[in-house]
């Protein structure tokens with residue numbers, strides 16, 4: 001049998017904030033805050049913008065205020081923007097370019113690429129193959145091996161970023177080094193998503209929690225991501241040169257609810273097409289029993 005006693009050992013640093021939150025959130029309270037089935041299907045429309053903190057990745061190294069913002073994001077907002085993240089702008093541009101090229105291909109041609117057995121398929125299929133309106137189609141010659149290697153490089157860089165970020169989570173929460181890092185799977189699963197305009201009363205992606213540890217999301221300029229915070233829907237609009245980070249159920253679970261997983265959905269109401277590139281990081285199951 002496996003029992004969870006205390007989720008974390010704390011380090012020597014000041015842990016008062018962490019402990020305060022640990023003591024103030026018990027499981028019953030937390031489960032009452034979970035979304036009810038009625039809320040899941042209600043036609044949610046955000047009226048306000050979520051005040052998710054913008055965390056500067058470089059500043060985290062030397063500015064304790066940045067660390068406090070991170071703490072706030074982890075235990076309250078459930079979302080943050082990551083700036084100064086160091087991912088090569090050219091790589092990002094190329095990811096955007098090839099994704100657009102891929103999604104404009106005629107559906108039959110996209111389907112032909114389904115059998116390609118590269119890194120992408122191995123690590124989780126990056127692209128969806130659902131057909132779009134014919135008017136979107138624009139034929140092109142795609143070098144799928146190049147696309148594959150490009151995404152492989154991107155996943156690698158985002159994975160490094162995620163692992164660095166998780167080590168800052170440990171500092172923000174006052175945890176012993178490695179307490180989270182040793183448990184997060186060091187391989188992201190990459191998606192490249194394309195949304196047509198969402199019809200009224202439909203979803204681009206219906207409300208859900210991400211299941212893993214954390215998700216690092218690049219989104220284009222269309223907007224449409226929404227999150228629920230304290231029973232209200234907020235939009236999470238794009239902020240130039242940042243990624244959106246949100247926390248999943250596993251992180252909430254192993255932190256006894258100290259870290260907040262956030263219920264979110266997507267509706268694209270502003271652009272003919274919306275692209276996003278979430279990278280999901282899960283739990284390293286080998287480590288679950290100790």
Ligand SMILES: O=C(O)CCC(=O)C(=O)O
Nearest residue numbers: 193205219225266276278
């Ligand atoms: O497209 C987005 O902005 C988010 C997608 C999402 O929430 C998901 O795939 O889990």
Ligand SMILES: [Fe+2]
Nearest residue numbers: 208209210264
């Ligand atoms: Fe999600």
